[in-house]
Amino acid sequence: MIIKKDPSIIQSYLEDSSNLAGGHALEVVIPKDFLEASSFLKEANDQKISVTISGGGTGTSGGRIPFGGAVLSTEKLNKIKTPASGGPKKNKISCEAGVLIKDLKEYAAKKGLFYTYDPTEQSAFIGGTIATNASGARSFKYGSTRESVNALTICLADGSIFKIQRGAIKAKDGKLKFEAGGKNYQIPVPTYKMSKTKNSAGYFAERGMDLIDLFICQEGTLACILEATLKFNPKPEDILSCFAFFETEEEAMHFAMEARDISKAKTRKNEKDIDALSIEYFDKYTLNLIRKKSRNVPDGSKGCVFFEQEISKEKEEAIINGWEGLLTKYGSSLNNTWVAMNDKDRQNLLDIRHSLGESMNEMTKANNFPKVTTDLAVPSDKLEDMMTYYKKVLDALGVQYFLFGHIGDSHIHMNLMPKNETEFTHSKNAAMDFIKKSVSLGGTVSAEHGIGKLRREYLKILYGDDGIKEMLEVKKILDPNLILGRGNIMSL
Ligand SMILES: Cc1cc2nc3c(=O)[nH]c(=O)nc-3n(C[C@H](O)[C@H](O)[C@H](O)COP(=O)(O)OP(=O)(O)OC[C@H]3O[C@@H](n4cnc5c(N)ncnc54)[C@H](O)[C@@H]3O)c2cc1C
Known part of the structure; x- marks a missing residue:
């Protein structure tokens, strides 16, 4: 050690x-x-x-x-275990908590497997992504990290090591019962109702829930994750990745919404061959940041959507035709679109997408004031309400802002860039306003980044004091001396 x-x-x-x-x-x-x-x-x-x-x-x-x-x-717990070569385990890989997402993806790709649950930031550890239930652009099709976790080896606060297999222990009569390190545990399942959106806000709770789900998104407050067995998808033959440009933000948004609906509705999908892997939105201000990275953004564009789809040679033409039809419907066209169909071109597009975070961090440094952000997702039928509300409040606020992100999951990141104390106060008030709006629409207060120490106040808005008390009750059973992750999720 x-x-x-x-x-x-x-x-x-x-x-x-x-x-x-x-x-x-x-x-x-x-x-x-x-x-x-x-x-x-x-x-x-x-x-x-x-x-x-x-x-x-x-x-x-x-x-x-x-x-x-x-x-x-967990940095030295960084071994990847060879996957089984056949049978039901062939699409699973076990790895220790300190493995970098980037390394796991590269390893999987060599085995013909595709890890799609990853956050944009590739230097995260697998343990960190499980502890926060991270997700990324491709979560649109395949879900958040939670969906990938098949088994976990954890270490509880008292040092006992315990392996949990998905499906092995389910809640009965409102309790999760199990034995670890010679102790019998009976954990009451919290009774708050979780938003059906992507969600990284507090402990998972659901009638009849699987024990493994309690240890995903617990942000280091219930146990240390030592190892995980993860599910992978087969590596697609190829991926079509595109940045499409629109004359208005509304056209970009409605294009994204229709692409989402076609992809999610299986019968209509067959009709158009559209089955998106990711759908991301960029407002006109974020598009200006993209303009700074590339001179090829079409003049007059005010909105942008990045989308991807897994493709095969056999279906390539039909898929491209499907997307072309949809682009045309919203006033865009393939001529107005950056298309990548090989690794090098795709990497260029992804680099542009990933550089947005860096651009905003540079601006924050130059402004010398922290940016104010939210990580909200709302039910898909409430996306338009939320977008209208964002625009109304932000345009009236007069502080520089950027709206972009995972529109396929109705999950848009709002970034306000205050330049002085007054703007900072207004930005924080606006963020709180958006959080309340999201909760009122049935959304969450954290879709992928977790609560940590900075969003505890938001969690109270979502679940109230009673919900936080129920989480504390769970914590006290597993970590009676309250040593783990103090200050995360709840104040102690
Ligand atoms: C540029 C940028 C882009 C990002 N994009 C995304 C995105 O698209 N999607 C997204 O979801 N997030 C994103 N993030 C946030 C971040 O990458 C994720 O939250 C990630 O899951 C954190 O992993 P980490 O290993 O860095 O964890 P850390 O920051 O080290 O820890 C995060 C939390 O997990 C706990 N933890 C870590 N390891 C363990 C363990 N083994 N057992 C128990 N608890 C543990 C910690 O105590 C802490 O509470 C982004 C961040 C940046 C900087």
């Missing part, structure tokens, strides 16, 4: 991508295997030392930032 006490080394574990300041820790402990992780947690639990689990540090909610105690870094 590696233990680091040098303040300059500890410093790099006191930040993530959230700008949350003030973190501090006594030491960073880096186990090399599961037994070391277990013995460290047992000792910390006996001595009631708080432990913050660290993944890749790409989180945007301050979840891995410690406020006292020790950091348990």
Whole structure:
């Protein structure tokens, strides 16, 4: 076990991508295997030392930032296990929590498998993505990280190591019952109603739920994830990736909504051969950022949609025709579209997509004020209401903003870029307004980034004090000394 006490080394574990300041820790402990992780947690639990689990540090909610105690870094738990060569296990790979998403994807691709549950940020660890139930553009077709998790090996706060197989333990009479490390647990399933959208807000709760789902999206508050067995999809023959440009934001939005509906409605899909892998939207301001990266954005465009579809040689023409018909219906055309059908061109498009985050971070630095963002998803029939509300409030606010993201999942990231204290206050008030609006429409307060330490207030709006109490009750059973992930999801 590696233990680091040098303040300059500890410093790099006191930040993530959230700008949350003030973190501090006594030491960073880096186990090399599961037994070391277990013995460290047992000792910390006996001595009631708080432990913050660290993944890749790409989180945007301050979840891995410690406020006292020790950091348990999973960086050396980084082995990928060879998948079974046949049978029902052939599309599954087991890997330890500290494996980089990027490495897992590359490994899988060599085995003919396709990992589609990943966040845009490829230096996240698999453990971090499970702990936050991360998702990405391709979650439109295949769902969030939760959908991929078939088994987990976890270490509870008392050091007991426990393997959970999906399907093995389900809640009965409102309780999840299981035995781990010689103890019998009976966990009451929280009674709050979860939004049916993509969701990374608090503990999973559902009648008859699977035990494994409790440990996905728990943000390091219930257990340390040591290893996961993940489900992969077969690697497609090819992927069509496109940036399409529209004269108005409304046309871009309605194009995206119809593409979503066709893709989700199986019978209509067959008619048009449209079955999107991802559908992303960019408003006119975000499109201006894309313009700075490429001179080929058609003049006069005010809205943009990025979409992808898995294709085969056999269906390529029909699929392209399907998309062309839809583009034309909304005043665009294939001539107005950047199309990639090979790895190099696709990477260029993805690089442009990924560079938007960096551009906004640079602007934040130049403004010298934190950007104010939301991570809201609403039910698909409420997307238009939410978009209209965003535009109405943001246009009246007068603060620079960008609206873009996973429109296929009715999940748009709102980014406000204040330049002074007054703008910052107005931006925070507007964000709170959007959060309340999302909840009133049946949406969530965090679709993919998690609650961490920065969105606890939002979680209260979603589930009320009673919902938070129910989560605390779950935590107290699994972590009675409250050592794990203090300050994440609930204030302690
Ligand atoms: C440019 C950029 C783009 C992004 N795009 C997306 C996106 O498209 N979709 C998306 O979902 N997110 C996105 N994110 C956010 C981030 O990548 C995800 O939240 C990711 O899942 C965090 O993983 P990590 O390993 O970096 O976790 P960390 O930041 O290290 O930790 C996140 C949380 O998980 C807990 N944790 C970490 N490992 C474990 C473990 N082994 N066991 C238990 N708890 C653990 C931590 O305690 C913490 O609470 C983006 C971030 C950036 C900077």
